[in-house]
Amino acid sequence: MRIIPFIVSSLITIALVFALNKKWGSIPAIGKFLSPQQGFWQNAQSIDGNKNETLSFKDLRGKLSVYLDERLVPHVFAQFDEDAYFAQGYLHAKYRLFQMELQTFAAAGRISEHLGNAPGFINFDREQRRSGMVYGAENALKAIESDPVSKKVCDAYTAGVNAYINSLTESSLPVEYKLLGFKPEPWSNMKIALFLKQMSKTLAGYDNDLENTLSKPGLSFDDLMQLNKQVPDSLVPIIPKGTVFGTPGIVPVKPANADSLYFNKTDTAQVIQYSKPNPINGSNNWVVSGQKTSSGAPILCNDPHLELTFPSVWYEMQITTPNVNVYGVSFPGSPNVIIGFNDNIAWGVTNAQRDVKDYYEIQFRDESRKEYLLNGNWVSTHLKIDTIKVKGGPAIYDTVAFTVFGPVIYDRSFSKRLSNNKAIALRWTAHDESNEGLTFYKLNRAKNYDEYLDAIKTFSCPGQNIVFASKQGDIAIWQQGKFPARWYGQGMYVMPGTDSSYQWQGFIPQNENPHAHMDSGFLQSANQRPVDSTYPYFIPGNYITPRGVSIARNLSSMQGITVEDMKALQTNYYSVFAESAMAMLLKYVDRNALDAEGKKYLDIVRNWDFYTTPNSIATTVYQTWFDSLEVSIWRDEWNKDSLAMPYPAEQTLLEWINKDSAFKYVDNINTPEKETLKEVVTAALQKSIPELMEQQSAGKIEWTKHKDPTIYHLLRNSVMPFSRKIPVGGWSNVINAVTTSHGPSWRMIVQLTEPIEAYGVYPGGQDGNPSSKFYDNFVETWAEGKYYRLWFMKETENQDKRIIATLTFTKS
Amino acid sequence: MKFILALLLTATLCFLAGLRLEWWSIAIVSFLVALLIPQKIGGAFVSGFVGVFILWATLAIWIDSRNGNMMSYKIAELFKLGGSSVLLILVTALIGGLVGGFAAMAGSSLRPLPKLRRY
Numbered sequence: 001m002r003i004i005p006f007i008v009s010s011l012i013t014i015a016l017v018f019a020l021n022k023k024w025g026s027i028p029a030i031g032k033f034l035s036p037q038q039g040f041w042q043n044a045q046s047i048d049g050n051k052n053e054t055l056s057f058k059d060l061r062g063k064l065s066v067y068l069d070e071r072l073v074p075h076v077f078a079q080f081d082e083d084a085y086f087a088q089g090y091l092h093a094k095y096r097l098f099q100m101e102l103q104t105f106a107a108a109g110r111i112s113e114h115l116g117n118a119p120g121f122i123n124f125d126r127e128q129r130r131s132g133m134v135y136g137a138e139n140a141l142k143a144i145e146s147d148p149v150s151k152k153v154c155d156a157y158t159a160g161v162n163a164y165i166n167s168l169t170e171s172s173l174p175v176e177y178k179l180l181g182f183k184p185e186p187w188s189n190m191k192i193a194l195f196l197k198q199m200s201k202t203l204a205g206y207d208n209d210l211e212n213t214l215s216k217p218g219l220s221f222d223d224l225m226q227l228n229k230q231v232p233d234s235l236v237p238i239i240p241k242g243t244v245f246g247t248p249g250i251v252p253v254k255p256a257n258a259d260s261l262y263f264n265k266t267d268t269a270q271v272i273q274y275s276k277p278n279p280i281n282g283s284n285n286w287v288v289s290g291q292k293t294s295s296g297a298p299i300l301c302n303d304p305h306l307e308l309t310f311p312s313v314w315y316e317m318q319i320t321t322p323n324v325n326v327y328g329v330s331f332p333g334s335p336n337v338i339i340g341f342n343d344n345i346a347w348g349v350t351n352a353q354r355d356v357k358d359y360y361e362i363q364f365r366d367e368s369r370k371e372y373l374l375n376g377n378w379v380s381t382h383l384k385i386d387t388i389k390v391k392g393g394p395a396i397y398d399t400v401a402f403t404v405f406g407p408v409i410y411d412r413s414f415s416k417r418l419s420n421n422k423a424i425a426l427r428w429t430a431h432d433e434s435n436e437g438l439t440f441y442k443l444n445r446a447k448n449y450d451e452y453l454d455a456i457k458t459f460s461c462p463g464q465n466i467v468f469a470s471k472q473g474d475i476a477i478w479q480q481g482k483f484p485a486r487w488y489g490q491g492m493y494v495m496p497g498t499d500s501s502y503q504w505q506g507f508i509p510q511n512e513n514p515h516a517h518m519d520s521g522f523l524q525s526a527n528q529r530p531v532d533s534t535y536p537y538f539i540p541g542n543y544i545t546p547r548g549v550s551i552a553r554n555l556s557s558m559q560g561i562t563v564e565d566m567k568a569l570q571t572n573y574y575s576v577f578a579e580s581a582m583a584m585l586l587k588y589v590d591r592n593a594l595d596a597e598g599k600k601y602l603d604i605v606r607n608w609d610f611y612t613t614p615n616s617i618a619t620t621v622y623q624t625w626f627d628s629l630e631v632s633i634w635r636d637e638w639n640k641d642s643l644a645m646p647y648p649a650e651q652t653l654l655e656w657i658n659k660d661s662a663f664k665y666v667d668n669i670n671t672p673e674k675e676t677l678k679e680v681v682t683a684a685l686q687k688s689i690p691e692l693m694e695q696q697s698a699g700k701i702e703w704t705k706h707k708d709p710t711i712y713h714l715l716r717n718s719v720m721p722f723s724r725k726i727p728v729g730g731w732s733n734v735i736n737a738v739t740t741s742h743g744p745s746w747r748m749i750v751q752l753t754e755p756i757e758a759y760g761v762y763p764g765g766q767d768g769n770p771s772s773k774f775y776d777n778f779v780e781t782w783a784e785g786k787y788y789r790l791w792f793m794k795e796t797e798n799q800d801k802r803i804i805a806t807l808t809f810t811k812s
Numbered sequence: 813m814k815f816i817l818a819l820l821l822t823a824t825l826c827f828l829a830g831l832r833l834e835w836w837s838i839a840i841v842s843f844l845v846a847l848l849i850p851q852k853i854g855g856a857f858v859s860g861f862v863g864v865f866i867l868w869a870t871l872a873i874w875i876d877s878r879n880g881n882m883m884s885y886k887i888a889e890l891f892k893l894g895g896s897s898v899l900l901i902l903v904t905a906l907i908g909g910l911v912g913g914f915a916a917m918a919g920s921s922l923r924p925l926p927k928l929r930r931y
Contacts, residue, residue: 002921005853009917013843016911017836031911034904035835036871037827041904044875044883170834175883721889771883 051805089160096332117393161187195333204462211645218641283350286524302348312764352463360497434460465525571785614704822863846919860916865909
């Protein structure tokens, strides 16, 4: 025995193992991560490996087979519904577990627990919890648990997810867990509820109430409404113009003191939000009746616009049992098919964009936050202590006060801008007990319009435009959700929380939600205001006008429509907004006032056909020019009054200029002279020339190179090799609405012939594993504007050569 | 001969241990093999190093070829290895080899000293 060599080599070995088994900052435990038997190598799948599996679980009731086709789309065939949802949970977990967990961690405000001790993560988590995400999910869970059908479906789904989680070993953990160094925790029905709340935040969580409040007194209420024009001139509403609306079932009454305590009150507490959803989360859907199609059957189209990520928010699948036969896309994290078709109907959704969030200024009695002033009395709050675990740091305890309005989202402990006893409480429809999953459960089984209506009428939040077509030939759309009935101006600003008369006085009755049901023509929705000015309610929202105009213009002139026509329309790059904006720009630009370079770019854009194609140079010139114009028009006023809200919608700007070229914002208030629109438009182009020249010399003048669209992995910049660039054109105001990392997250076309003919594609792949050939195999097809024919499989076809693997589940 | 035996035993037993145990079982296995088979300390280091190196390199190459380099390319990009699967395999094998080598050295040095020849 040799003591010295033993001690030295033992110490080196122990130190090596220790160092290589530990995560250093963002670097994973190297030894563990690189080990071919435990680390990332274990995630590298064999390309042509046999994927057949026989699995046995005690929770199953009967026969259950899953056929994976050549695109890895599972076709689930079960004898019992519960078994089908078990399989759905199992498949979601098998292919998308990390995504499911990350999304529900985000929903529950548990990002710091897993991603680390950074102020950004902690503020995000606190805001999530204080905005009532968990509170809302707890209420949703109550609704799920009290409905026997929903409970059965969710229990089976959760059991399926957990069956997969329990089968995992250290070596079979998805690679993201290995990179970040944590393990999945058990799934639960609460997580299904949390996932749906995260969708509510994404789609019904955007508003500018706080920013509007900050804009007082610089901007009067009339100014604000002028800049938030409720009914744009060019609006083509979802519900055809001329539709007669009945007498409103509820007429909310404006409090008598609203002028002094609300509209003209300038010392309301001021706060800013940490995390706001993307305002362009939107979508297109439309349906044409058989009268307008070449087959004589209706065609339904839908493309929801969301953040484009790896893995995709969607997972395609078919579910077949004796009670249901449905195909479409599902959300990993939730049972049922969300957008799709069955043997009788097809449906699709777009976002309603309605404002369903309001804020109230709370007056606490003292710093304890135990009491607040309401109608002249001190009323008790309900205090809840939240524990936020922090990776690599001590846990944070956050006390949240609940009021009659809702949770106190901002107070002195969370926003330094607030004085000791002032706070802001949030009222949001996402807090209320509701069961959105049941709508999809019923839609999956609906056979006709009545069953569709029965399915959707309890849907509360996020408000959606749910489009419908049936084999019987009828088409329909409902803007469905639980929407507060507001008096004019209610909720544009933070409201007094000391007076209960500012509470919502009720909701618009469900049957008064905008809707249309017919046998001819077409219906469309694209996030625009749903109705014209005759609708008897005040319905503020974050509406987007141009895409609806574009869709309606195309559809109204079309006859003998085929699926190919619909593909072309869904991937259409034409910008109706640019068409009218360019008419204005060219009317006012003064060519002679431009330098030689300016003239060159003007000539490029002058001949533009308004198609935002990937290689278009004119699109880049136009967009840079228009952006520059927006800055010239708004920035001076915004800076002067320190306005926090985003600039008004481009549609609003264009319509005001077209109506009145001396629109008061045109003048630059920082200069003594009064600028004319002609000067401002010309200068806006001249100012964008240096940027255009720089882009040109950098080889980035073509539209797609300029905007550089990319699909990121959910972990964004930390795993750039898992991302992918997509050389596509389009813009958020164009039907093919791809911006930089956002756009059509699923394109679907369903022709309701016998049998149904359906097409679809999403930018991603079914398998979340970055080493799989199914990780991103749909991306190219999607980017080229092509589609897959969707295979609505019958179980008798289980010998079809398109099936690459079968998962056979048995009861153990 | 003993060197070859130690090397093969290290590789084989590390593989078997790795099927069920944590990755650092390679340290325990290399240590035990070197404790069992008499070798000079330097020889033990090399047999442990090469044994694990060959095992990890072989496994990584085999997995990588079946995967068509898709995973190794992305991880090699992530680790700033210029997307080189070969470099990533070398780094993998080197890390395993170092742990195996030093553990074997420790195991070997725990053996009783060979009897000194007297002249």
